[in-house]
Amino acid sequence: MRRRSLILAAVPAGLVTLAGCGDEKSDSSKASDSASPTAPESSAAPAPKIVEGPLPAITAGVKFGEKPTVAKGSGQPSKDLAVKTLIAGGGRTVAENDYVQAHYLGQVWDTAKVFDNSYDRKTPLIIQLAQGSIIDGWRYGLAGKKVGSRVEMAVPPAQGYGSQGNAQAGIKGTDTLVFVVDLKATFNGTSSAKGTEVAQENKDLPKVGTNTDGKAPSIEIPKADPPKKLVANYIIEGDGEEVAADSTVLVQYKGVQWDGGKEFDSTYSRKSLTSFSLQQVVKGWSQGLTGKKVGSRVLVVIPPELGYGDNPPQGSGIEKGATLVFTVDILAKM
Numbered sequence: 001m002r003r004r005s006l007i008l009a010a011v012p013a014g015l016v017t018l019a020g021c022g023d024e025k026s027d028s029s030k031a032s033d034s035a036s037p038t039a040p041e042s043s044a045a046p047a048p049k050i051v052e053g054p055l056p057a058i059t060a061g062v063k064f065g066e067k068p069t070v071a072k073g074s075g076q077p078s079k080d081l082a083v084k085t086l087i088a089g090g091g092r093t094v095a096e097n098d099y100v101q102a103h104y105l106g107q108v109w110d111t112a113k114v115f116d117n118s119y120d121r122k123t124p125l126i127i128q129l130a131q132g133s134i135i136d137g138w139r140y141g142l143a144g145k146k147v148g149s150r151v152e153m154a155v156p157p158a159q160g161y162g163s164q165g166n167a168q169a170g171i172k173g174t175d176t177l178v179f180v181v182d183l184k185a186t187f188n189g190t191s192s193a194k195g196t197e198v199a200q201e202n203k204d205l206p207k208v209g210t211n212t213d214g215k216a217p218s219i220e221i222p223k224a225d226p227p228k229k230l231v232a233n234y235i236i237e238g239d240g241e242e243v244a245a246d247s248t249v250l251v252q253y254k255g256v257q258w259d260g261g262k263e264f265d266s267t268y269s270r271k272s273l274t275s276f277s278l279q280q281v282v283k284g285w286s287q288g289l290t291g292k293k294v295g296s297r298v299l300v301v302i303p304p305e306l307g308y309g310d311n312p313p314q315g316s317g318i319e320k321g322a323t324l325v326f327t328v329d330i331l332a333k334m
Helices: 136-141 283-289
Strands: 058-060 081-087 099-108 114-117 125-128 150-155 177-187 231-237 248-257 263-266 274-277 297-302 324-333
Touching (some): 136 150, 136 177, 283 297
Antiparallel strands (some): 081 150, 099 125, 150 177, 248 263, 297 324
């Protein structure tokens, strides 16, 4: 069984449970109430054959990052997954199980009806290319593409919403869907903060490693009493937008106890990123990360009353009344 994150808050507020957060199937598709390409209930079809067409023409908005206008499909679409790179990017290669950040537009082949697009929302989607998280057309069609690419796909029902369709979006079970996707970024278990190192001058606080090679940074606990109040300091300061109190974030993190420095949880150990809402986590996390910039590495020292208190999760190895120390890389705001 995959080990889950230990940071999700339970009721009453301020406590946490082992359930519900921290695996790679976390739903990160909250950018819209419409039909973003999240997976239907069942997504276990075999890998599809991928062909180059046919695909409708892009008639306007042809540059990367521009909202495209896509012609109506001509004739019958392929029964296979059709994928074409319209603009070849030079960034990192996307792999299955990565999280991708992308702008996209989706419409129905036969009618050219646009059922969803992120360009008007001005917020790219961040979602994992994993079975059960996203439709198979995206899962297979985007794997192997590079960041900076614009990709067009014609997705048959078997790799889309299946025979049940998506009634909310007006998609029938026989509809082939056309997507134009601009790949802005990709994240996986080797992703790290990117920014400017900040001096760690307080000798009474833990010192955190500044490596950005995807490996877990070190945490050196000082020979001092733990602070009584919450500490949330930049180790690496990114240049992204600030995280709000109700934001959902994608992170790498590692947690140790102040006494003894024993690690009790880590995305690095699981080799899997975690996404969560700051409204769902222990108070030390929500207060410590609010206002911090995307791309940053943050030292968070949580006193017991803002963490687990006298009720640590069973089997976690965390002592009652423990002060907790985290290094958190904020990779994206979702």
